[in-house]
Amino acid sequence: MSEHVLSSKLYYAIWIVLMVLTVVTAWVATIDLGPFNTVVALLIASSKALLVILFFMHVKYTSEKLTKMVIVSSIFWLLILLFLSLSDYGTRHLGHG
């Protein structure tokens, strides 16, 4: 846990970036990028999430490795669920049902 108090300017800066990214993601969705629309939308969402985690949730300023480990492993577990499910759904059309 961070003891030290962050400057409020930093919070406002992050807030502005988040607002801009929100408008950008809504706007970019109206442009046809083919399959990259989804990629861009998820990249922007992930950057926003990362900003919130690192700054608003103080993870960047904590000396505690454990917090980071908890975050990384829960995301890892989510990916296990998604990817191993896809190993079924992604290969069903190959036949041999």
Place this chain on the structure above:
Amino acid sequence: MSNSPIAVEQHGPELRHHFSTVEQQRDSASLGMWLFLATEIMFFGGMFCAYLIYRLNYYNEFAAGSRSLNLKWGTINTIVLICSSLTVALSVRAAQMGKRKLVVILLILTLIFGLAFLGIKGIEWYDKYKEHHIPGASFNVDDLVREYPQIHIDQSHEQIYFSLYFAMTGLHALHMIIGVGIFSYLLFHAWKGRYTTTYYTPVEIGGLYWHFVDIVWIYLFPLLYLIDRKPLG
């Protein structure tokens, strides 16, 4: 990791009997909240998994359903939640510095943003109710079929999109309601002046929860509203 907490007697009123130090107590509370959030990720994760599978299978219906959502309200709600996250982060900061009044003001602002989010969500749901887009007996998407003749829409597949839409936003809204409850509690105690520069753990871990709910929405917004907003060719 392996540095065991050393017993130092330093009793404050808020230190519970089974902890040795205030730090130990605070670190425990914070770790507890992080672990709870990990649990929450998997809780939403089950739905994200269902979403992923059906979006791959029924892309057309997901695209049409996404178009039928109100992008304006969705974007405004995202902005409202981001503002609330800012006020939460600032309120934790104010609590760290012991500025009681500021904490109270920021918590009130947070609550206002939270309630505004829920209100807007309510408006959106009510619109969906009027459009017969709520899954169940009266579910009907003839309007979408008429509106988007370019997209092939299967009514029952469309219902799966809206089922997931309501399940995911509903679960998120439930978390918002719980968040509003938590923040009302924090507001009450902040008002009473219970939080000091050495003891503000509840504000801090309540804030973690709020930010998490914000992050879920940060993903729900593109996944539900922005599937396909390209001009129809």
Place this chain on the structure above:
Amino acid sequence: MFDNFPLWPARASTGAGHVDALYVFLVLLASFMSLAIFTMVVVFALKYRRRRGHEAEQIEGSIALEVTWSVVPLAVFMAIFVWGAVIYFQERTPPQGATEVYVVAKQWMWKLEHPEGQREINELHVPVGRDIKLIMTSQDVIHSFYIPAFRIKQDVLPGRYTTQWFRATKPGVYHLFCAEYCGTQHSGMIGQVIVMDPAQYEAWLSGGATSGSLASNGQTIFEQLGCSTCHRFDTQGRGPNLTGVFGKSVQLEDGRTVVADENYIRESILSPSAKVVSGFKPIMPVFQGLVSEEQLNALVAYVKSLNAPATGAAGTPSLSPVGLKPQKLKE
């Protein structure tokens, strides 16, 4: 020994022997490992039992041993995996030219239909020595088609086809079980597989009265439903020409390609807009709820029969205008 105390199931298909061989190997392996561990536990417990003048010797552990008893089992496991996977792959890959029997499961019975048009309930007659492919679906919940004597089992799902195959080797009567819990009479959803000599089988086949082969029934339904209006046997139709489609890769409108297997044909009848063939418009009406599972099977069998030139129901289908709105057929 006793009629009511068998210790080994009958072995009556080409695949059963492979499964049994692997099973015996695993039983031997498991027995060996269990015995080894039990012996060690017993020997240690007796030899090092607590007694006067005997002190325990403190041993930390041994990296070499840990590595050994991790790597050696892993290697054995991988061998078992490969052996099992080969058998599974064979079980899941029906040979070309297998006779196709359609199975419809419902609470709580099995309905089977032979390509020649014979229908059976809770019984399946098959000849010795012929590959049989079962194409199965369910009308309600999940069931599982299980013949212990053939060592085969496959869940039968509503809304799609699953398949399995076997070649019987020994005449006799064998159990057919439903192996996936399906409600009240789950344990009553059983039947018999009757394996016959080919001659007997032919006699049985010609015995029952049928109303034509499955594919020809399918053709009738195909015309009754007005499918032939658009799916013409030239390039003029509003729907794709279905000749020779089965088993081929199909280019879809959204750029994907799919293999036109039984499930694709099924989906294209029930929910045509899901995977529209490139170059066509999604104008085909939805048949979900309008055709029964049996009619669906007949349609699929008909579309498949369009591949074989000999049985192909060629000839230009009637061009008489039929309303696009499908009518529900009488059973």
Place this chain on the structure above:
Amino acid sequence: MATAATIAEREHYLNKEYGIRSWLLTTDHKRIALLYLVSITFFFFIGGFFALLIRLELLTPAGDLVQADTYNKLFTMHGMVMIFFFLIPSIPAVLGNFLVPMMIGAKDLAFPRINLLSWYLYIISGIMMLHCIVTGGVDTGWTFYTPFSTAFANTKVIEAGLSIFVAGFSSILTGLNFVVTIHRMRAPGMTWSRLPLFIWAHYATSIIQLLGTPVLAVTLVLVVCERLLGLGIFDPNRGGDPLLFQHLFWFYSHPAVYIMILPSMGVVAEIVPCFSRKRIFGYHAVALSSIAIAVFGFLVWAHHMFVAGISLYSAMIFSILSYLVAVPSAIKVFNWTATMYKGSITFSTPMLYAFGFIGLFTMGGLTGLFLACLGIDVHVTDTYFVVAHFHYIMVGGAVMGYLGGMHFWWPKISGRLYPEWLGKFAALIVFLGFNLTFFPQFILGYLGMPRRYWQYPPEFQVLNVMSTAGSTILAVGYVLPMVYFLWSMRYGKIADENPWGAAGLEWKTASPPPTFNFEETPEVTWEAYNYDQIPAPAEVLVEQ
């Protein structure tokens, strides 16, 4: 020899306060452990009663004792009660609750009130389940497979689903409490490599509870919504995929098996060194294998679905991953066995249970190799082979470990000793009864008898009769310990601080322990299992 009078003089957690309130509002982890002990014992005998009725019905091939629907409800509720209301909470919520703080030298768990809350959630869900049982029950099988559970069953699916949803949160909160406690509350000097293996096992268990249970919870929410509103998410008639339910369900329910077995492994890792008077063989290997099981356990779920209609390629991936999880289990068995080598072994009751555990778990684990093997699984899945396999793991493994642990720590919990000869007798009965009940089921399975069958072809009868006979013996074996534990609370010999001469902090405080566990916070300067420094109790030596 101390008398009953002296034990009453000293204040400890049992006699500090009296009255219903002092129990129902307690935040003492030891008292909450006892609350759990009483509640799970209650549910264990309910589930056991259902099991006996199932076995009695199967005595004859015809369905003659109960109706088909009743039978279906019996095996459904046997499964639900035993899994969610006995096995999952058993060791963690009773022994874990009691011992985790004591073993690491803490005064309590990190969140005592959340600990109590988790017991109340358990009780609420238990009452819902009981209500569901007495008002008609549920017949979907504990697996809730769709579309049967969502569109066809007309029993109390929603209530059962919600009950398990609530039980899930109880389990999550217990796991959360343990992880925080193990990270934050260790006494000075209690480093990670000095932790007892019981703690490692509970740490691994808690990871599964935290990351697996919520997926089951949300899946049950979807099932309930689907049943209420007809959403179509799992209904093939509406474009849904019933296999998605199975994926989500087994994502939790396969790792749940490790929630049940890992704590038992932790118990065995305490008992074997104690009665061999030796440091455990390969401490780090055993500790890390617990974590490995927790992680790999999440990668194998679809081996329950090899014939369910998943793709061939997916089946192969899950098969090969399933073998990975067998390796750490094998490592544990080898290390326990090696621990006995050159030890000084006594055959006390807990040690007998540990022997039983090693034997039965070995057989359960080895038959797991059959089920992970694609070619064999097709034939034996959904037959009695599977039933036998998971009972070897869950009853032969988990319950043996639970009983072993109860005997091992009973002197600490109650301050009394149980009659040793009765303990040994009961252990023997359980072992024999168990094998007679479940070994014939392996044969039945390979013969092809499907599970969940109310009536069956007559050629399966002899093996079924053996199984039913075994189950009655097993029942006696389970009632006995309850009887003599209760008896010993009043009449048992007074136990001193450390009757087994065991290592571990929990044995360095009085029996029963004071409310805050230790008179003063202990400082750890020794490694775990330092049996070279602890004299064996003389009494046990005489007995040999």
